[in-house]
Amino acid sequence: MKPSGTSRFAALLLCLVFCFGMLASCGGDPAQEELSAAGGEETVAPSSEATPSENRMLALPYVKGDSLNPFTAKSLPNQLLSTVLYDSLYAVDGALSPQPLLAESGTVSGTQVRVALRSGLVFSDGSAVSASDVVYSFEKAAASPQYQARLSNFSDARVQNGEIVFTLKQGDPYALSCLDFAVIKSGTDSSDTAIPVGSGRYTASRGDSSVTLRANKLWRNGNAVQFSSIALVDVPDSDSVIHSLEIGNVNFIFNDLSGGVYQRINANTTEFLMNNLVFLGLQSENELLQDTQVRKAIGLAIAREEIASSAYQGHAQASAVPFRPDWNALKELEITSVAQNKEEAAKILEEAGFQRVDASGTYARDGKELSFTLVVNENNPFRVSAANLIASQLSAIGIRVAVSKLSWAEYTAAVQEGSFDLYLGEVKLSHNMSLSAFFGEEGAVRAGISGEDPAAAAYQQLLAGAVSLQDFLNTFAQTPPFLPICFRKGVAARSRDVQGDFTCHVGDVYASLADWHF
Secondary structure (H helix, E strand, O other): OOOOHHHHHHHHHHHHHHHHHHHHHHOOOHHHHHHHHHHOOOOOOOOOOOOHHHOOOEEEEEOOOOOOOOOOOOOHHHHHOHHHHOOEOEEEOOOOOEEEOOEEEEEEEOOEEEEEEOOOOEOOOOOEOOHHHHHHHHHHHHOOOOOOOOOOOEEEEEEEOOEEEEEEOOOOOOHHHHOOOEOOOOOOOOOOOOOOOOOOOEEEEEOOOOEEEEEOOOOOOOOOOOOOEEEEEEOOOHHHHHHHHHOOOOOEEEEOOOOOOOOOOOOEEEEEEEEEEEEEEEOOOOOOOOOHHHHHHHHHHOOHHHHHHHHOOOOEEEOOOOOOOOOHHHOOOOOOOOOOOHHHHHHHHHHOOOEEEOOOOEEEEOOEEOEEEEEEEOOOHHHHHHHHHHHHHHHOOOOEEEEEEEOHHHHHHHHHHOOOOEEEEEEEOOOOOOOHHHHOOOOOOOOOOOOOOHHHHHHHHHHHOOOOHHHHHHHHHHOOOEEEEEEEEEEEEEOOOOEOOOOOEOOEOOOOHHHOEO
16 A cells, blocks of 8 residues: 555655754764864854854954054054053043043143052953053053054153052143053063963964954953954955955955045944044244234135035034043033134134225235145045145135145145145044144144144143133134144944944943944
8 A cells, every 4th residue: 555645745744854863972063063173162062042153153254464562553453453462551432531440540730640449350360460561561652653642742651659640731621532542561572472361351362374362251240242253354455455344355444535535335334423523724934924813714714514514524523622522621602613604704804904806806905915835745535635625725715725635745744844824734642632743742643733833832721721612712713823623533333243232432442342242
């Protein structure tokens, strides 16, 4: 008698169930086995409730030919990884407010900064984090390219009664925001290739041809991360970074847009304000630009929001003050509006004795026209576009401006030698929004600023505690030594298969890394 269709179906089903049962008992997850072989660690096959993050490894970019030492790393990807591998005394948040990490407390009094460490802190190797380790790290950081500028106002550090005491060259009420340098275990950076021991969220270990990050189980907050391991993938140059993300080699990249070009990325992106101030430099030795009314009129005639949205393609935020608009210290203060006011600009010029002449309508006084040359680096498309817009905006109200586009070598020489009326510049401020680059004796962008400038004097008084931040802003608005235009933004991009909070800021592009998952 032939078996019925129902009987044949039941037999087939029973056979399939038996086969799947044998596979489950004899085999493991191929992806998990591959991870185990690569990492050399014992793994356990995931349960039926395991999340995708447990089966896949996140991949982040780094430069293989560069160091992962936070004090010697030269490439941006490797420098960004320092916040993952190393904790610091403080870290700034999105509004540049200092948040304690290794620090229990900190105070600033005159030229002295005192910091007490949290108790029970350990490095990833289990040894205690000491105040001496902090001083050792400070001395390394102060001489390093990544931290040198923000620590330039710190003369020394020492251990006193278990605390770290920093001495400032001059007072700075916002000095705690500069104490975000990486803290390493003393002596673990003895060789050029060594990856110093830190106390951060992850540790780095080198294999034969790769580097893997491992979750630091001794991290101060218990380290509830989604990824126990993270692969570092070599991206040798900036041109390959975006390509590496789009083809899936890495899951995250950051572009600071320093080249002046934005390239669309097929990924989830987020932008945040950086400390990069774009400004219009003014030559104080130019007789017409010595007039503060002329400077104020130029500032009013510039349409900063148009420059941010058009010249910088929206990757900037307009600012008429020399501090980031979202800086926590500016809360509840009156700051100069970024709005263009051509009518007020014309009124100021006419009250200062300027009148329009000839068919061009250019303003002049005593036979001297308001006609200037604006120099700009021709290699940066964002800045060239901004310079052209500024020239157009000023010319529209009777201030004639000719743009001179120079090579980088010619541009820097012109600025350093003072061979300009106006120049479009950019400077990266420290997290404490220090203006020492403009007002310090060796300031990188002090070209054109008079040593007797009222705003420069007011800034020194601010640091000494003699005037308030509002007082300085008022003086700066009345006698601007340079004209802030905007602060640039950076772009972080994450592959679309990575989920979770995507918070990035200038203090840490990996701020929300613990929440990322597939």
